[in-house]
Every structure is written in C-alpha cells, then in structure tokens.
Amino acid sequence: xxxxxxxxxxxxxxxxxxxxxxxxxxxxxxxxxxxxxxxxxxxxxxxxxxxxxxxxxxxxxxxxxxxxxxxxxxxxxxxxxxxxxxxxxxxxxxxxxxxxxxxxxxxxxxxxxxxxxxxxx
Ligand SMILES: [Cu+2]
Numbered sequence: 001x002x003x004x005x006x007x008x009x010x011x012x013x014x015x016x017x018x019x020x021x022x023x024x025x026x027x028x029x030x031x032x033x034x035x036x037x038x039x040x041x042x043x044x045x046x047x048x049x050x051x052x053x054x055x056x057x058x059x060x061x062x063x064x065x066x067x068x069x070x071x072x073x074x075x076x077x078x079x080x081x082x083x084x085x086x087x088x089x090x091x092x093x094x095x096x097x098x099x100x101x102x103x104x105x106x107x108x109x110x111x112x113x114x115x116x117x118x119x120x121x
Pocket of ligand 1: 069071105
C-alpha cells in the first residue's frame with residue numbers, strides 16, 4: 001500500500017501542473033495582449049495601407065524607411081507615433097470595432113498619399 005501511495009502522489013502533481021500550464025497558455029492567446037501591427041512609412045505611402053486588428057489594445061510598430069520624418073496618426077484614438085528618418089517608433093492605442101483612417105500628420109504627407117484604413121473587429 002505504501003508503495004502505491006508514493007507512486008500516485010507524484011503522478012497527480014504532474015497532471016495538475018500540466019493542466020495549469022495549458023490553462024495559462026490559453027488565457028494568453030485569448031487576449032489581454034491585443035494586436036501588434038507593423039507598418040512601414042516612406043515618401044509618401046504606408047505599407048501596408050490596409051490594416052486589421054482586434055478590438056481593444058493595439059500596438060503599432062512604425063518603421064520609417066523614408067528620408068524624412070513620418071508619423072502614424074489615428075484621430076479617433078487621439079494617437080500619434082512619430083518616427084524620424086530611418087528610425088522606428090511604437091505606441092499603443094485602444095479602439096472599439098469599426099473602420100478608422102490612419103495617416104501621416106506631417107503637413108502635405110496625407111495629401112501625397114500617406115493614409116490608409118484600419119479595420120477593427
Ligand atoms: Cu509622412
């Protein structure tokens with residue numbers, strides 16, 4: 001009897017540890033992390049110009065591949081991430097489901113083509 005107990009207890013502990021690990025992984029996937037978007041800016045366009053994200057926290061990684069500074073602006077979130085030439089910037093904004101315009105707010109850039117659409121669902 002004693003031998004059986006020694007065997008069963010460690011097995012039960014292992015099984016519980018495996019379960020806990022699985023649950024933790026699921027929680028992470030479901031989402032407090034939110035969406036991470038990677039966008040490249042140059043004269044005068046964003047790549048890609050069409051983005052999609054899950055509602056909630058959205059992290060924007062802006063890479064400026066251009067020769068002058070550019071930013072990534074979403075008016076509804078009061079958000080701007082500004083990157084100098086050949087540098088990058090990041091920031092986090094929160095959005096509900098909907099369709100939003102993003103653009104570069106440097107004068108003249110949006111008019112030259114630096115705008116796109118962010119779809120949040
Ligand atoms: Cu720009």
